[in-house]
Amino acid sequence: MNIKKKLKILVVSAEVVPFAKSGGLADVAGSLPLALARKGNDVRIAMPRYKEIEQTMHYITDFPVQMDWRKETCIVRGAEINAGSEKNTAAVPVYFIDSYHYFDREGMYCHLDDGERFAFMCKAVLEMLPKIDFQPDIIHCNDWHTGPITFLLKNKYGDNGFYKGIKTVFTIHNLQYQGNYPKDILKVFGIDDSFFTPHQLEFYGQFSFIKTGILYADVINAVSDTYAKEIQTKEYGELLEGVLEIREDDLYGIVNGIGYEHFNPRIDKLIYKNYDLENIEVKKENKENLQQEVGLPIKDVPVIGLIHRLVDQKGLDLIENVFDKLMKHDLQFIVLGLGDPYYETMFKKMQEKYPGQVATRIEFNEKLAHKIYAGSDIFLMPSRFEPCGLGQLISLKYGTIPIVRSVGGLADTIHEFDADTKTGNGFVFQKYSANEFLEAVERCLLVYNQKKDAWDYLVKSAISSDYSWDKQAEKYVDLFNVAVDKKK
Structure with missing residues (x-):
C-alpha cells in the first residue's frame, strides 16, 4: 500500500x-x-x-x-x-x-x-x-x-x-x-x-x-x-x-x-473568556458568567451541562427516573436542545420544580452551547446508543468532565477515572439502568467535592487530550x- x-x-x-x-x-x-x-x-x-x-x-x-x-x-x-x-x-x-x-x-x-x-x-x-x-x-x-x-x-x-x-x-x-x-x-x-x-x-x-x-x-x-x-x-x-x-x-x-479551530477554549470567540492550561482558573469565570446568563445563582457548586437533540436515543429517560434524587445534591443542571415534545416539556417542568438548580433552554443556540461547554464542570451523555458522539470529545477539550454510558464511540473514547492511580478521563456506566447512571454521577460528584487535587488533575488532563481531526x-x-x- x-x-x-x-x-x-x-x-x-x-x-x-x-x-x-x-x-x-x-x-x-x-x-x-x-x-x-x-x-x-x-x-x-x-x-x-x-x-x-x-x-x-x-x-x-x-x-x-x-x-x-x-x-x-x-x-x-x-x-x-x-x-x-x-x-x-x-x-x-x-x-x-x-x-x-x-x-x-x-x-x-x-x-x-x-x-x-x-x-x-x-x-x-x-x-x-x-x-x-x-x-x-x-x-x-x-x-x-x-x-x-x-x-x-x-x-x-x-x-x-x-x-x-x-x-x-x-x-x-x-x-x-x-x-x-x-x-x-x-x-x-x-x-x-x-x-x-x-x-x-x-x-x-x-x-x-x-x-x-x-x-x-x-x-x-x-x-x-x-x-x-x-x-x-x-x-x-x-x-x-x-x-x-x-x-x-x-x-x-x-x-x-473534532475541529479544534472551532472547539478550543484558547481561541473560541463564542465563550466569555478564553483559557487553557496556563490560565485554567479562568474556567471558573466562564462558569459564573454562564450561571448569570441562564438565571442560576452564582455559587461554587458543580454545574452539569446537557447539550443534545432531545430524543430517546440520548438516554433522557434515565435522567427523568433519577432526577429528584439528583436534585438532593448541591448542584446545578443546564439543558440546551430541541427535539421530542415529551422531553422538551419534561425539562421545562424540571426548571419549574427546581428554579434555583435547573435552567432549561429549548432552542438551537450554537453560541450558548459553547458557553455551556466552557462553563460547566460535568457533561452528561447517558446514551441508549451512540455511534461516535462529539459532545464528550468537545467537553474534554474545555475541561468539562463527561459522564457516559459505555456504548459505541463513548466506549472507545471515555474511560473510568481512578482518583488513586490518576488513570481514565471520565465516569462510565455499563448497563442501561437509571441506578447505574445515578451511581456514575455520584462517583463523579464525590471526586469533585472531596478529592480536589484529583479533580484538578482530571480537568488538566482532559484539556490536554488530543482528539483532533x-x-x-x-x-x-x-x-x-x-x-x-x-x-x-
Missing part, C-alpha cells in the same frame, strides 16, 4: 458546517476535509444548496439531470472553506448542487419528496464530475442520503471510462436513519426492477438508500470501532445486521475527531488507500 500518495477526494454530505447543520454529520463533513487537505490531498466537498444557505457563492456550470420521464436542471455553484493553519494555507472547494425544484424551500429535511430530492443530488454529483474536470480517486459518501452513489457508479456509470477508476467509501454516521422509500423511486434513478430483490436493493418492500450504500461501496466505515461491531448485532443492527455481516471484511471503524485524518487516508488498492 502506498500511503504516501496524495489522493483526490470528493466528500459528499447532505449537510456541512458552516453552511448547513442539523447534527454531528455536518461537523464531521465540515472538519474532516480540512484536515485531509492540510495533509496535501486534493479534497473537495459536494452538498445541496438549501434555501437557508446565505454564504456568497459563484456560478460554475449547469446541466440537465434525468429524473424518471422528465429532466430537472442542476446548477452548480461554488465557494471555499479555508483549511489553513499556521503552516498551511490550503482551501477546500465546495460544490453546491442547486435546484429550484428540489432545494428552494424552507428546511433541509422532512419533505414528502426527500427520496427524490436526494436521488437528484446523487445523480447530479456524478454527472457534475466530468463537467468540472475533476476525477477523484475516492468519493467519500456520508450517511443514507449518499448511498445510491455507490450503486450508480458501478452499475450506471461504470461503462464510461471517466468513472472507471473511482472508488467509494461509505461512512455510517447513524444506522437508525436509513432513507427507505417506495419501489417507485427506482424509476427516478433509472434502475431496472431486476435489482429490486432482497439480496440487492430491496429492504422489507422498499428501496433503501443506506442498504444500497452498504452493499455497493468498496469500503464501509462506521464512526467508531465499537459501533462497527455493534451494528452487526441484532440489538444495534436496525434490521441491517445481516447485510453488514456479509460485508464484514470491508467494514472498518474510525472514531470521529489532524490525528484521525491519517486513519482515513489509510482507509481510502485500502479502497483505492481494492480490485474491482
Whole structure:
C-alpha cells in the first residue's frame, strides 16, 4: 500500500458546517476535509444548496439531470472553506448542487419528496464530475442520503471510462436513519426492477438508500470501532445486521475527531473568556458568567451541562427516573436542545420544580452551547446508543468532565477515572439502568467535592487530550488507500 500518495477526494454530505447543520454529520463533513487537505490531498466537498444557505457563492456550470420521464436542471455553484493553519494555507472547494425544484424551500429535511430530492443530488454529483474536470480517486459518501452513489457508479456509470477508476467509501454516521422509500423511486434513478430483490436493493418492500450504500461501496466505515461491531448485532443492527455481516471484511471503524479551530477554549470567540492550561482558573469565570446568563445563582457548586437533540436515543429517560434524587445534591443542571415534545416539556417542568438548580433552554443556540461547554464542570451523555458522539470529545477539550454510558464511540473514547492511580478521563456506566447512571454521577460528584487535587488533575488532563481531526485524518487516508488498492 502506498500511503504516501496524495489522493483526490470528493466528500459528499447532505449537510456541512458552516453552511448547513442539523447534527454531528455536518461537523464531521465540515472538519474532516480540512484536515485531509492540510495533509496535501486534493479534497473537495459536494452538498445541496438549501434555501437557508446565505454564504456568497459563484456560478460554475449547469446541466440537465434525468429524473424518471422528465429532466430537472442542476446548477452548480461554488465557494471555499479555508483549511489553513499556521503552516498551511490550503482551501477546500465546495460544490453546491442547486435546484429550484428540489432545494428552494424552507428546511433541509422532512419533505414528502426527500427520496427524490436526494436521488437528484446523487445523480447530479456524478454527472457534475466530468463537467468540472475533476476525477477523484475516492468519493467519500456520508450517511443514507449518499448511498445510491455507490450503486450508480458501478452499475450506471461504470461503462464510461471517466468513472472507471473511482472508488467509494461509505461512512455510517447513524444506522437508525436509513432513507427507505417506495419501489417507485427506482424509476427516478433509472434502475431496472431486476435489482429490486432482497439480496440487492430491496429492504422489507422498499428501496433503501443506506442498504444500497452498504452493499455497493468498496469500503464501509462506521464512526467508531465499537459501533462497527455493534451494528452487526441484532440489538444495534436496525434490521441491517445481516447485510453488514456479509460485508464484514470491508467494514472498518474510525472514531470521529473534532475541529479544534472551532472547539478550543484558547481561541473560541463564542465563550466569555478564553483559557487553557496556563490560565485554567479562568474556567471558573466562564462558569459564573454562564450561571448569570441562564438565571442560576452564582455559587461554587458543580454545574452539569446537557447539550443534545432531545430524543430517546440520548438516554433522557434515565435522567427523568433519577432526577429528584439528583436534585438532593448541591448542584446545578443546564439543558440546551430541541427535539421530542415529551422531553422538551419534561425539562421545562424540571426548571419549574427546581428554579434555583435547573435552567432549561429549548432552542438551537450554537453560541450558548459553547458557553455551556466552557462553563460547566460535568457533561452528561447517558446514551441508549451512540455511534461516535462529539459532545464528550468537545467537553474534554474545555475541561468539562463527561459522564457516559459505555456504548459505541463513548466506549472507545471515555474511560473510568481512578482518583488513586490518576488513570481514565471520565465516569462510565455499563448497563442501561437509571441506578447505574445515578451511581456514575455520584462517583463523579464525590471526586469533585472531596478529592480536589484529583479533580484538578482530571480537568488538566482532559484539556490536554488530543482528539483532533489532524490525528484521525491519517486513519482515513489509510482507509481510502485500502479502497483505492481494492480490485474491482
